[in-house]
Amino acid sequence: MEDTQIIELYFQRSEDAVIETKKKYGAYCNTIVCGILKNTEDAEECLNDAYLKLWKTIPPVKPHSLKAYIGRIVRNSALSAYERIHAVKRGSDTVKVALDELAECIPDSSCDMTEELELQECLEGFLRRLPKTDRIIFLRRYWYMSPIKEIAEDHGLKETKVVSVLRRTRNRLKRYLEREGMSL
Amino acid sequence: MKQMRILKTLNGISDDLIEEASPDNPKKKAVKPIWKPCLAAACAIAALTAGGVLGYKNFDRSEEAFIKSDEASVTVTAENAKEYGLGGGGNIATDQKEKTTVMTTEATRQQKPVYDISLSCAENEIKAAEGKKPVRFTAEVPAGASGVFLIGSEDGSRTEMLDDADNAVSGDDMQGDGVFSCMLDIDLSVPAEYTFCAECTSGGSTLRSNEVTVTVYKTFDKSEVSDIKEVNRAVSELMKSEGFKALSREEKVSRACELLNELADNGTEDAPHSLVRKDSITVSDSNYVITYRYSNGVIAVIDLSEKNDLIS
The missing domain is CATH 3.10.20 (Ubiquitin-like (UB roll))
Structure with missing residues (x-):
């Protein structure tokens, strides 16, 4: 079913909307959640929350891209759940490793918190300046939280190559954020 | 945590970037090095020649059938050279017709040649501002195609795309690489969506590309x-x-x-x-x-x- 038809179902308040969304984007949402939360129960709860949020926000929201919209909601819920769970339980996982990797590209500054929108705009600008492959690899790692091995397989690259692309991109991001006067 | 803030802020990036990196997009296959089929071809030809001269059969029946079969060969020309990792449309070795026949494996042969036009643009989303902004569009067309135009879906405007390496004017990087480019001024004064496709003539027929949309969006002051x-x-x-x-x-x-x-x-x-x-x-x-x-x-x-x- 086309996205516009699914969105129309939400506007009609038809329960088929959620069924069709799950049918079309269930696997996609699952990939995002499982990249962040390893526990299947947490992941399932997070997915249910996300579908509920989708149901409550459409309408009035009419997303331009349903895939990106649901992706954002799912990722946001999963990151919040991760924070909640991680406050209690600490361990080594993909998100923790991704966070550790990102730590090195954050400028060291004691300035006040930067406006969310400015930072977002800055990151968007940075991503658009990247070569397409580097951008996709960066987002696969830090948006979809995909493991290095999986990114390498999907792009027909060696794992070491992916690691090196990510390192280079993080260094570029650090320089870019510093140049733009961003502090976190 | 600062890193978590970056991760959360990334949530707000544009839809097209999220979709572009989606894990469920078609997987990119590793490009097999061209020297392998070349070497295989050279060995096969040498072996066949030696077999013919000496009267020996150096291959068992199935191998011989494979080598002799038309299906086992593929012609590498400027048209499909990129597919074999040659880049820039160059040939490995050429005879007078600028063609060479190379033995290749079934797996390599199955890679589909890209004969459709693939259109892309440098910026899909631009922040609204005063005036206009030149945006570069590129179209990869089949070899021999001519009359490449960028067409505005709304107003039907036609802008010629060129493969002339005149980066400053047409935005093209390299002459003769089959990638045609043009620079188009996008009006940034009003938030809007502009959709384009490319069109060219090849072998007497008209080919059209995928559609590309440039969105001019407004941000909060x-x-x-x-x-x-x-x-x-x-x-x-x-x-x-x-x-x-x-x-x-x-x-x-x-x-x-x-x-x-x-x-x-x-x-x-x-x-x-x-x-x-x-x-x-x-x-x-x-x-x-x-x-x-x-x-x-x-x-x-x-x-x-x-x-x-x-x-x-």
Whole structure:
């Protein structure tokens, strides 16, 4: 079913909307959640929350891209759940490793918190300046939280190559954020 | 945590970037090095020649059939050279017809040649501003194609795309690489979506490309952000108050609407002007969700159904 038809179902308040969304984007949402939360129960709860949020926000929201919209909601819920769970339980996982990797590209500054929108705009600008492959690899790692091995397989690259692309991109991001006067 | 902030902020990137990197997009296959089929071909030809001269059969029946079969060979020309990792449309070795036949494996042969036009542009989303901005469009066309044009879907405008390496004018990087480019001025004064496709003539027929959309979007200025924050602050303050928490769900809806109406009429002490569009405040009876628009038209939602959290 086309996205516009699914969105129309939400506007009609038809329960088929959620069924069709799950049918079309269930696997996609699952990939995002499982990249962040390893526990299947947490992941399932997070997915249910996300579908509920989708149901409550459409309408009035009419997303331009349903895939990106649901992706954002799912990722946001999963990151919040991760924070909640991680406050209690600490361990080594993909998100923790991704966070550790990102730590090195954050400028060291004691300035006040930067406006969310400015930072977002800055990151968007940075991503658009990247070569397409580097951008996709960066987002696969830090948006979809995909493991290095999986990114390498999907792009027909060696794992070491992916690691090196990510390192280079993080260094570029650090320089870019510093140049733009961003502090976190 | 700072890193978590970056991860969360990344959530707000544009739709096209999220879709572009989606794990369920078609996987990119590893390009097999061209020297392998070349070497295999050279060995096969040498072996066949030696076999012919010496009268020996160096291959068993299946191998011989494979080598002799038309299916086992593929012609590498400027048209499909890229597929074999040659880049730039160059040939490995050429005879007078600029063609060479190379033995290759079944797996390599099955890679589909890219004969459709593939159109892309340097920027899919641009922030609205004064004036115009030149945006570079590139189209990869089949070898021998001519008359490559970028066509505006709305107005039917036709802009010629060139493969002339005149980067400053046409935006093209390399001459003769089959990638045609053009620079088009996009009007940034009004938020809008512009859709384009490319068209060319090849072998007497007209080929069309995929569609590419350039979106000119508006971002909030500082006063708009400040107004949104002021509304969010007032709403959060209300929802966190003990008095509000003690109310029944119906009373909470009523109290939240009162606040929104107050914000629409008088604003707050710090921002004494209308912060919410009064006619936009609506309540969903079924699930206790209040929707409203900030003064700049952006929709916001107060969810009182289960958790008293603010979604905007």
